[in-house]
Amino acid sequence: MFSVTVRDHIMIAHSFRGEVFxxxxxxxxxxxxxxxxxxxxxxxxxxxxxxxxxxxxxxxxVLGGLTYRNLDEEPDFAGVNTTTEVLARTIxxxxxxxxxxxxxxxxxxxxxxxxxxxxxxxxxxxxxERPL
Amino acid sequence: MFSVTVRDHIMIAHSFRGEVFxxxxxxxxxxxxxxxxxxxxxxxxxxxxxxxxxxxxxxxxVLGGLTYRNLDEEPDFAGVNTTTEVLARTIxxxxxxxxxxxxxxxxxxxxxxxxxxxxxxxxxxxxxERPL
Amino acid sequence: MFSVTVRDHIMIAHSFRGEVFxxxxxxxxxxxxxxxxxxxxxxxxxxxxxxxxxxxxxxxxVLGGLTYRNLDEEPDFAGVNTTTEVLARTIxxxxxxxxxxxxxxxxxxxxxxxxxxxxxxxxxxxxxERPL
Amino acid sequence: MFSVTVRDHIMIAHSFRGEVFxxxxxxxxxxxxxxxxxxxxxxxxxxxxxxxxxxxxxxxxVLGGLTYRNLDEEPDFAGVNTTTEVLARTIxxxxxxxxxxxxxxxxxxxxxxxxxxxxxxxxxxxxxERPL
Amino acid sequence: MFSVTVRDHIMIAHSFRGEVFxxxxxxxxxxxxxxxxxxxxxxxxxxxxxxxxxxxxxxxxVLGGLTYRNLDEEPDFAGVNTTTEVLARTIxxxxxxxxxxxxxxxxxxxxxxxxxxxxxxxxxxxxxERPL
Amino acid sequence: MFSVTVRDHIMIAHSFRGEVFxxxxxxxxxxxxxxxxxxxxxxxxxxxxxxxxxxxxxxxxVLGGLTYRNLDEEPDFAGVNTTTEVLARTIxxxxxxxxxxxxxxxxxxxxxxxxxxxxxxxxxxxxxERPL
Numbered sequence: 001m002f003s004v005t006v007r008d009h010i011m012i013a014h015s016f017r018g019e020v021f022x023x024x025x026x027x028x029x030x031x032x033x034x035x036x037x038x039x040x041x042x043x044x045x046x047x048x049x050x051x052x053x054x055x056x057x058x059x060x061x062v063l064g065g066l067t068y069r070n071l072d073e074e075p076d077f078a079g080v081n082t083t084t085e086v087l088a089r090t091i092x093x094x095x096x097x098x099x100x101x102x103x104x105x106x107x108x109x110x111x112x113x114x115x116x117x118x119x120x121x122x123x124x125x126x127x128x129e130r131p132l
Numbered sequence: 133m134f135s136v137t138v139r140d141h142i143m144i145a146h147s148f149r150g151e152v153f154x155x156x157x158x159x160x161x162x163x164x165x166x167x168x169x170x171x172x173x174x175x176x177x178x179x180x181x182x183x184x185x186x187x188x189x190x191x192x193x194v195l196g197g198l199t200y201r202n203l204d205e206e207p208d209f210a211g212v213n214t215t216t217e218v219l220a221r222t223i224x225x226x227x228x229x230x231x232x233x234x235x236x237x238x239x240x241x242x243x244x245x246x247x248x249x250x251x252x253x254x255x256x257x258x259x260x261e262r263p264l
Numbered sequence: 265m266f267s268v269t270v271r272d273h274i275m276i277a278h279s280f281r282g283e284v285f286x287x288x289x290x291x292x293x294x295x296x297x298x299x300x301x302x303x304x305x306x307x308x309x310x311x312x313x314x315x316x317x318x319x320x321x322x323x324x325x326v327l328g329g330l331t332y333r334n335l336d337e338e339p340d341f342a343g344v345n346t347t348t349e350v351l352a353r354t355i356x357x358x359x360x361x362x363x364x365x366x367x368x369x370x371x372x373x374x375x376x377x378x379x380x381x382x383x384x385x386x387x388x389x390x391x392x393e394r395p396l
Numbered sequence: 397m398f399s400v401t402v403r404d405h406i407m408i409a410h411s412f413r414g415e416v417f418x419x420x421x422x423x424x425x426x427x428x429x430x431x432x433x434x435x436x437x438x439x440x441x442x443x444x445x446x447x448x449x450x451x452x453x454x455x456x457x458v459l460g461g462l463t464y465r466n467l468d469e470e471p472d473f474a475g476v477n478t479t480t481e482v483l484a485r486t487i488x489x490x491x492x493x494x495x496x497x498x499x500x501x502x503x504x505x506x507x508x509x510x511x512x513x514x515x516x517x518x519x520x521x522x523x524x525e526r527p528l
Numbered sequence: 529m530f531s532v533t534v535r536d537h538i539m540i541a542h543s544f545r546g547e548v549f550x551x552x553x554x555x556x557x558x559x560x561x562x563x564x565x566x567x568x569x570x571x572x573x574x575x576x577x578x579x580x581x582x583x584x585x586x587x588x589x590v591l592g593g594l595t596y597r598n599l600d601e602e603p604d605f606a607g608v609n610t611t612t613e614v615l616a617r618t619i620x621x622x623x624x625x626x627x628x629x630x631x632x633x634x635x636x637x638x639x640x641x642x643x644x645x646x647x648x649x650x651x652x653x654x655x656x657e658r659p660l
Numbered sequence: 661m662f663s664v665t666v667r668d669h670i671m672i673a674h675s676f677r678g679e680v681f682x683x684x685x686x687x688x689x690x691x692x693x694x695x696x697x698x699x700x701x702x703x704x705x706x707x708x709x710x711x712x713x714x715x716x717x718x719x720x721x722v723l724g725g726l727t728y729r730n731l732d733e734e735p736d737f738a739g740v741n742t743t744t745e746v747l748a749r750t751i752x753x754x755x756x757x758x759x760x761x762x763x764x765x766x767x768x769x770x771x772x773x774x775x776x777x778x779x780x781x782x783x784x785x786x787x788x789e790r791p792l
Contacts, residue, residue, distance in 0.1 A: 002481050007519040009385045013277035013293035013334070018178040020237070022185060023332040029277035029293010033386050046414040047477035052520045053418060068287040070277070081179035085134050105416070121273045122297050122782065123139040124184045130133075141781045145673035145689035145730070150442040152501070154449060155728040161673035161689010165782050200683035202673070213443035217398050253669045254650065254693050255403040256448045266745050271783040282574040284633070286581060310678040311741035316784045317682060345575035349530050369680070386518065387535040388580045405649045409541035409557035409598070419596040425541035425557010429650050464551040466541070517537045518561050546706040548765070550713060609707035613662050651667040652712045 003115075004049040005037040006056045010067035014082045021081075027072070032087065032118040034063060036095055038104075039113040050108045058103055062094045084118045088128035092116040096132055135247075136181040137169040138188045142199035146214045153213075159204070164219065164250040166195060168227055170236075171245040182240050190235055194226045216250045220260035224248040228264055267379075268313040269301040270320045274331035278346045285345075291336070296351065296382040298327060300359055302368075303377040314372045322367055326358045348382045352392035356380040360396055399511075400445040401433040402452045406463035410478045417477075423468070428483065428514040430459060432491055434500075435509040446504045454499055458490045480514045484524035488512040492528055531643075532577040533565040534584045538595035542610045549609075555600070560615065560646040562591060564623055566632075567641040578636045586631055590622045612646045616656035620644040624660055663775075664709040665697040666716045670727035674742045681741075687732070692747065692778040694723060696755055698764075699773040710768045718763055722754045744778045748788035752776040756792055 013029040036059045038050050071082040080086060092114050099108055111132045119125040145161040168191045170182045203214040212218060224246050231240055243264045251257040277293040300323045302314045335346040344350060356378050363372055375396045383389040409425040432455045434446045467478040476482060488510050495504055507528045515521040541557040564587045566578045599610040608614060620642050627636055639660045647653040673689040696719045698710050731742040740746060752774050759768055771792045779785040 001525045002485070002523065003525075004481065004522045005520065007386065009387070011288075011292050011294050011385070013291050016178075020178055020180070020183045020186075024185075024275075026332050027277050027334040028275050028332040029295075029334075030275050031293075031295040031385050043479075043481055046412075046416055047479045047482045048416070049481055049522065051416045052480075052516075052522075053420075054416075056520070068290050068292040070291040070293075083175075083179045084184075085136065085175055085181055086179045089134070120184075121275070121295050122271065123273070124137065124188070126134065126136045126181065126184075128134050139782065141783070143684075143688050143690050143780070145687050148442075152442055152444070152447045152450075156449075156671075158728050159673050159730040160671050160728040161691075161730075162671050163689075163691040163781050200686050200688045202687040202689075215439075215443045216448075217400065217439055217445055218443045221398070252448075253671070253691050254667065255669070256401065256452070258400045258445065259398065261397045261399075265789045266749070266787065267789075268745065268786045269784065280574075284574055284576070284579045284582075288581075307743075307745055310676075310680055311743045311746045312680070313745055313786065315680045316744075316780075317684075318680075320784070347571075347575045348580075349532065349571055349577055350575045353530070384580075388533065388584070390532045390577065390580075391530065393529045393531075403650065405651070407552075407556050407558050407649070409555050420539075422596050423541050423598040424539050424596045425559075425598075426539050427557075427559040427649050464554050464556040466555040517539070517559050518535065519537070544706075548706055548708070548711045548714075552713075611703075611707045612712070613664065613703055613709055614707045617662070648712075652665065652716070654664045654709065654712075655662065657661045657663075 001039060001041055002043060002049045003037050003039045004052060004055060005035050006052060006059055007033060007035050008059050008063055009033045010063050012066060012069055012071050014071040016081045016083065018081065030120050032084065032120055034059065034091060035117040037115040038111050040111050044107040044110065050104050050111065054104055058095065058098050062091055062098065084120050084126035085128065088116045088118045088126050092128050092130050096130065099132060133171060133173055134175060134181045135169050135171045136184060136187060137167050138184060138191055139165060139167050140191050140195055141165045142195050144198060144201055144203050146203040148213045148215065150213065162252050164216065164252055166191065166223060167249040169247040170243050172243050176239040176242065182236055182243065186236055190227065190230055194223055194230070216252050216258035217260065220248045220250045220258050224260050224262050228262065231264060265303060265305055266307060266313045267301050267303045268316060268319060269299050270316060270323055271297060271299050272323050272327055273297045274327050276330060276333055276335050278335040280345045280347065282345065294384050296348065296384055298323065298355060299381040300355070301379040302375050304375050308371040308374065314368050314375065318368055322359065322362055326355055326362070348384050348390035349392065352380045352382045352390055356392050356394050360394065363396060397435060397437055398439060398445045399433050399435045400448060400451060401431050402448060402455055403429060403431050404455050404459055405429045406459050408462060408465055408467050410467040412477045412479065414477065426516050428480065428516055430455065430487060431513040432487070433511040434507050436507050440503040440506065446500050446507065450500055454491065454494055458487055458494065480516050480522035481524065484512045484514045484522050488524050488526050492526065495528055529567060529569055530571060530577050531565050531567045532580060532583060533563050534580060534587055535561060535563050536587050536591055537561045538591050540594060540597055540599050542599040544609045544611065546609065558648050560612065560648055562587065562619060563645040565643040566639050568639050572635040572638065578632050578639065582632055586623065586626050590619055590626065612648050612654035613656065616644045616646045616654050620656050620658050624658065627660060661699060661701055662703060662709045663697050663699045664712060664715060665695050666712060666719055667693060667695050668719050668723055669693045670723050672726060672729055672731050674731040676741045676743065678741065690780050692744065692780055694719065694751060695777040696751070697775040698771050700771050704767040704770065710764050710771065714764055718755065718758050722751055722758065744780050744786035745788065748776045748778045748786050752788050752790050756790065759792055
């Protein structure tokens, strides 16, 4: 199995509802360093999983819809805790939609899976892995 | 599949028995930077795998039983080489015991797996992965 | 010259005033991984710059006054852009106050300088360096 | 499942054929930081997956055949794009050959898998995973 | 003293002349992860050393003139070993020219120094520091 | 000012005397990731501060006298706490001796300073800087 990963980041504000979150129930924020991994069992004719430049551009496009925002006010997340895990799934799903729409090129339709990891600090991160 | 990882570290002395270990047969030591990963297929009602603060506290509690010690003199490791691999398994098993005992909260009983990675330097690390 | 550095982090929300900031004028947030460096020309009788455990505790105490907050609503920052640079200075000054107050121990009064570095992402960070 | 990973690096020149590569069609180069992971379900009698020193030596031996070269002129890669993905597979396959030839010791014949990850920068990396 | 640092990278081919370089006399290549640090004793009216977004853009512009090239064929480096140290100086000098030309904004004319660090691998890097 | 840094590591056991050290008074251990920085105001005729390969070899030679040992039993450290700071100075001084003895080559006699940083974990490190 082959994979390619590209990294970028977002900087957002948010708050959580639920006692388990303790002080994170207050409005605060995070930098999420985002790693997007694309998987497929075989390489394409060019010898790649997906072009790293194109994957970088697509990840940036997806992250552009999230960064520099207060997620508490985004309609997409109404009634949802925007935890690291939830955001990992959101980003993975949006990348999957772009793969299916052909934004990564026709060869990328052979991708079989995506994993998105969000690093919220040097000591904590979360991942979501899904098929394509 | 979702996962959350938290990081902490221990600083221990030990020695190994067996020619394969060369100079590491002498009493020496290591800092192990420890990554504990918790997995489950679905998020709980709060939108998390496990609370990152709670996971951090539980990892610290487990590591508190190992750090600042000479492992050659710990009864738990009598007759055992405390290799990076063995310590990864020990820590994973102790975390699993605490999950089963409810220390991570009732929601954490839905966890399906744990991976523990110990970084012994910037150029070597070992992991142990187990189901829950 | 000797130095010791300890690392911790904060997670905050804020916004900036000024056209130069572009989209960062909106309410957003950041994880700042904070490195606090303590300097002195000679070691104390124990062979240290400052005890790493104590430095870690003091840094955590200072950061406890900042983390999990919306800095736009903190009276200490009224009328001030809480840029990475400004926060580095704030944290350095607060650590300096604690050194002067004896919180790092009497030996630490021989410290001659502090540098605080805030990493706002994997691709950007800022520092403030001051004498003691 | 247990694993051990060791890290080293190569510094090579190469160019790619194919419009998808854009400016990387020109002769350029890369440092690849190489992580080689060895897996097995159980530890050997010494309590290890494979000796880290030996794994480090074997990885260095394999990388010695690649580093400080222009891969465009290497017969092994004639007609092949030496992408990060292709090089990950090449290194994994060469390590597998050495495992099978006994270079990692007899105990290492119980290894069940290898993963090789090549980091081409701080924001992009690729992996190849194979059974043994 | 305040500083801000931004990170980017280049991927180049080159070779060195001189016995001291051993196998690096052959055509090979490198990824250089480039950290550009800007210093000044006081912050501007916005509370910054230089806008991080603008510094990132300017660094990218300078690196655009170097990346995806065989430096052995670049007229700017005729007769010069493009060592990590030499490239650090080149990048620092080109950034300094842009500061002086006003590309970083008028406020940035108060910058007093630049340091450029090039990481050629996980185990080696070089820096060049200069006044402005 | 130019500098070059190379990285390696040691794995040692030791204990500290002094109440300030708390649990670190017990025999324990550490991996120290060691960064050795060499400085000079101008480059040599080859365009380098010091050859990175040679610096790597010399650092390894110095570290070979420390690693895989219990420092409590080393005559060189009798009556001395082998703190991170003390070890940084020891390594810097031993590297300086080798520079003066010509081990880094004649060109390296133009070096003007050395800094050694020891990372004892992902959250703590210490440095010692000295002239040559």
